[in-house]
Amino acid sequence: xxxxxxxxxxxxxxxxxxxxxxxxxxxxxxxxxxxxxxxxxxxxxxxxxxxxxxxxxxxxxxxxxxxxxxxxxxxxxxxxxxxxxxxxxxxxxxxxxxxxxxxxxxxx
Numbered sequence: 001x002x003x004x005x006x007x008x009x010x011x012x013x014x015x016x017x018x019x020x021x022x023x024x025x026x027x028x029x030x031x032x033x034x035x036x037x038x039x040x041x042x043x044x045x046x047x048x049x050x051x052x053x054x055x056x057x058x059x060x061x062x063x064x065x066x067x068x069x070x071x072x073x074x075x076x077x078x079x080x081x082x083x084x085x086x087x088x089x090x091x092x093x094x095x096x097x098x099x100x101x102x103x104x105x106x107x108x
Contacts, residue, residue, distance in 0.1 A: 004038065004051045006064060011049070017041055018069050020049045023062040033065055041066065 006021070022035035039053020058064070080099075089095050 001039065001052050002053060004053055004058065005048050006038075006051060007048045008064070009047075011044075011046065012066070014068075015044055015049060015066050017044055019066045020069070021049065021053070022023065022065050022067065023058050024065070025059075025062050033051070061096065101106060 019041045021038040021041055023038055024032040024035050026032055037053070038058060039051045041049050042049035042052045061086075084099075086096065
């Protein structure tokens, strides 16, 4: 495996160490190829990311994307009990139409 530094002008703020980087190439018709795995992101800075991968030919014209580690970055509330307080600074009567959530048990 090799360390690959990918310079970025507009880096996504949610990219983090442990995510996996992919790239796609664009053909003459503007269609993107299937994503190709580059490797695991090992370092993040404002203007670049470092990836530990196989050096499989990422170019400046490629579309770079990343995938979160779903074992670490699960969405939803964890646990058995949660309490929420909704407030408003308005003095006029307010109506709350709906509240929804996805809850994940933290252990069994």
